[in-house]
Amino acid sequence: MNSEVQKFDLVILGRGAAAFSAAIKASELSNGEMTIAMIGVGPLGGTCVNFGCVPSKYLLEASHSVFRPEHPRMAGIHTTMVKYEFSEVMEGLRSYVGHARDTKYAKVIENYSNVSLFTGLGKFVDKKTVVVSDSNGKDVAVVSGSNMLIATGSHPTVPNIEGLKETGFLTSDTIWGINDLPESVAIIGGGAIGLELGQALLHFGSKVTVIEALDSLLPQTEPEIGSALKMYLEEEGMKFYMRARVSKINKNGGMKSVEFITHKGNEKIDVQEIIIATGRQPNTEYLDLKTAGVDTDPRGLIITSRTMKTSASGIYAAGDCVSKKMFLETLAAREGVTAVSNMFGEDMKIDYESATWAVFTNPQVAGVGMTENEFSRKNGSCSCRIFSLENLTKASITGETEGIIKITVDPKDNTVVGMQILAPNATDIITEGAYAVGKGYKIDDIIATSHIFPSISEGVKLAAQSFIRDLSKMACCVE
Amino acid sequence: MKEERVKLRIYGMTCDDCVNTVSHGLKKQDGVLDVKISLKDGSGEIEIDSDKIEPEKLLKNEVFEKPSHYRATLMDQ
Numbered sequence: 184m185n186s187e188v189q190k191f192d193l194v195i196l197g198r199g200a201a202a203f204s205a206a207i208k209a210s211e212l213s214n215g216e217m218t219i220a221m222i223g224v225g226p227l228g229g230t231c232v233n234f235g236c237v238p239s240k241y242l243l244e245a246s247h248s249v250f251r252p253e254h255p256r257m258a259g260i261h262t263t264m265v266k267y268e269f270s271e272v273m274e275g276l277r278s279y280v281g282h283a284r285d286t287k288y289a290k291v292i293e294n295y296s297n298v299s300l301f302t303g304l305g306k307f308v309d310k311k312t313v314v315v316s317d318s319n320g321k322d323v324a325v326v327s328g329s330n331m332l333i334a335t336g337s338h339p340t341v342p343n344i345e346g347l348k349e350t351g352f353l354t355s356d357t358i359w360g361i362n363d364l365p366e367s368v369a370i371i372g373g374g375a376i377g378l379e380l381g382q383a384l385l386h387f388g389s390k391v392t393v394i395e396a397l398d399s400l401l402p403q404t405e406p407e408i409g410s411a412l413k414m415y416l417e418e419e420g421m422k423f424y425m426r427a428r429v430s431k432i433n434k435n436g437g438m439k440s441v442e443f444i445t446h447k448g449n450e451k452i453d454v455q456e457i458i459i460a461t462g463r464q465p466n467t468e469y470l471d472l473k474t475a476g477v478d479t480d481p482r483g484l485i486i487t488s489r490t491m492k493t494s495a496s497g498i499y500a501a502g503d504c505v506s507k508k509m510f511l512e513t514l515a516a517r518e519g520v521t522a523v524s525n526m527f528g529e530d531m532k533i534d535y536e537s538a539t540w541a542v543f544t545n546p547q548v549a550g551v552g553m554t555e556n557e558f559s560r561k562n563g564s565c566s567c568r569i570f571s572l573e574n575l576t577k578a579s580i581t582g583e584t585e586g587i588i589k590i591t592v593d594p595k596d597n598t599v600v601g602m603q604i605l606a607p608n609a610t611d612i613i614t615e616g617a618y619a620v621g622k623g624y625k626i627d628d629i630i631a632t633s634h635i636f637p638s639i640s641e642g643v644k645l646a647a648q649s650f651i652r653d654l655s656k657m658a659c660c661v662e
Numbered sequence: 663m664k665e666e667r668v669k670l671r672i673y674g675m676t677c678d679d680c681v682n683t684v685s686h687g688l689k690k691q692d693g694v695l696d697v698k699i700s701l702k703d704g705s706g707e708i709e710i711d712s713d714k715i716e717p718e719k720l721l722k723n724e725v726f727e728k729p730s731h732y733r734a735t736l737m738d739q
């Protein structure tokens with residue numbers, strides 16, 4: 184090992200979204216002069232491009248291309264069975280991920296001569312110094328920085344279930360390597376990742392069963408949205424066991440048996456594959472954060488202020504390793520930029536309140552701001568309206584009427600404080616909610632804004648109009 | 663008065679003129695007692711009266727704010 188300490192202006196632990204956005208911002212602010220060490224293992228770009236956002240959205244889109252022609256919605260359009268080769272879809276997915284990693288990460292960072300990449304895991308030996316070790320645990324470098332950024336992300340949790348390890352399972356890290364579509368799948372965990380993977384496999388033709396410990400899906404969403412989504416997924420053929428706890432897993436011939444306890448007692452299903460989607464935990468254990476004086480919450484997530492400063496001066500954190508409510512690529516990148524900007528003396532604060540989030544099932548779910556319940560708990564009262572896509576011209580033309588738009592306002596002055604959308608393109612139209620919540624727009628601002636007719640986005644305007652008039656008495660073009 | 667030495671990493675300095683501009687800017691700041699800038703290292707040692715100014719406030723000095731192209735970060739924290 185080169186035991187000499189290599190000195191940098193900034194040491195970044197991590198090579199994912201938070202790390203890249205931080206390194207690029209720091210390079211921009213210093214005109215390429217800031218020397219930066221970027222440490223990490225695994226493919227460049229981290230979770231989002233390699234195991235998260237990108238492959239999951241690729242798989243979902245491919246699966247919808249199979250499912251839609253088989254389930255036409257409009258009169259006179261006949262069912263068409265789509266021919267596809269699952270192994271080639273997966274090959275295409277992996278090739279796209281490789282391309283995205285190369286063009287958006289590997290080639291990008293090559294342009295920054297001030298950034299040095301280190302392969303290995305970093306561990307603090309003091310507040311300013313990190314020792315980097317390779318996969319055999321051999322120390323390969325020691326680096327120190329005037330400023331430190333921890334952006335080590337997270338990994339899937341694997342629950343301690345009897346027989347799980349011996350039987351074998353997939354996670355959102357490993358599923359991208361499969362070539363054969365499992366004929367049947369049990370997904371343990373009905374959160375965003377479980378539902379996205381589940382619907383993708385279902386649309387390709389797998390029999391999918393979701394086993395969820397809670398009594399509702401997506402607890403961060405409005406209850407109407409969680410239950411509507413569950414109903415639509417059930418209509419497509421997804422099976423749910425709610426308030427179910429998996430007790431035992433074992434091999435049963437060529438199949439895998441999953442035993443679980445529900446209100447009915449002990450139940451059991453046999454499936455070809457098991458996917459664990461029970462959440463993620465931060466990659467902070469290895470870092471020896473105590474030595475650095477960095478405080479964590481009970482789950483090991485790093486506690487930061489809104490400026491992304493940790494409890495140790497000169498040490499910042501960003502991304503999925505940070506203690507917060509939502510774990511998203513968009514937030515990771517924003518937090519990276521916030522941390523670095525503050526190293527340069529700015530007063531930037533991360534705005535979680537108007538951050539948008541999404542689940543990419545079909546229909547998609549997207550939201551911003553507070554739910555009805557959150558606002559009324561905080562302020563005593565609130566006002567909200569739910570608009571069904573059944574009353575929207577565009578949705579009824581295409582037959583995609585599964586969906587609702589819910590807007591929550593402060594009853595004092597009709598300021599929009601939250602919006603949640605269940606719609607085919609909710610992830611695109613939620614940006615209107617982000618503006619409304621972020622800028623403090625009122626219901627009248629949305630109504631006064633031009634929306635295309637007929638479009639799904641018009642539903643946001645109609646949801647806003649439903650605060651002031653009875654929509655059933657309204658012609659389609661009333662302003 | 664509580665004297666403290668703060669080390670800054672200063673980006674964007676290419677010549678002696680830059681050194682003068684940055685030094686001058688820092689010296690004008692209330693609470694700054696002395697400024698030594700190294701062009702070679704791109705750094706500065708600033709004596710401050712920490713009763714009057716916190717080290718981070720140096721980063722907000724006018725000379726490090728847009729439209730100036732100089733920027734700084736703290737080195738020892």
Ligand SMILES: Cc1cc2nc3c(=O)[nH]c(=O)nc-3n(C[C@H](O)[C@H](O)[C@H](O)COP(=O)(O)OP(=O)(O)OC[C@H]3O[C@@H](n4cnc5c(N)ncnc54)[C@H](O)[C@@H]3O)c2cc1C
Binds near residue numbers: 230232236335469512
């Ligand atoms: C299946 C799935 C789908 C998703 N879909 C979406 C989506 O559609 N939209 C969205 O916004 N978000 C989505 N996310 C979330 C998103 O991927 C993450 O929020 C984001 O990638 C987090 O980025 P990060 O930089 O914090 O961490 P990561 O990208 O995980 O990077 C962490 C880095 O830290 C390194 N590291 C770990 N330990 C150490 C150590 N000790 N020393 C040095 N380096 C270390 C790793 O090597 C890695 O490079 C999805 C996630 C998953 C799993």
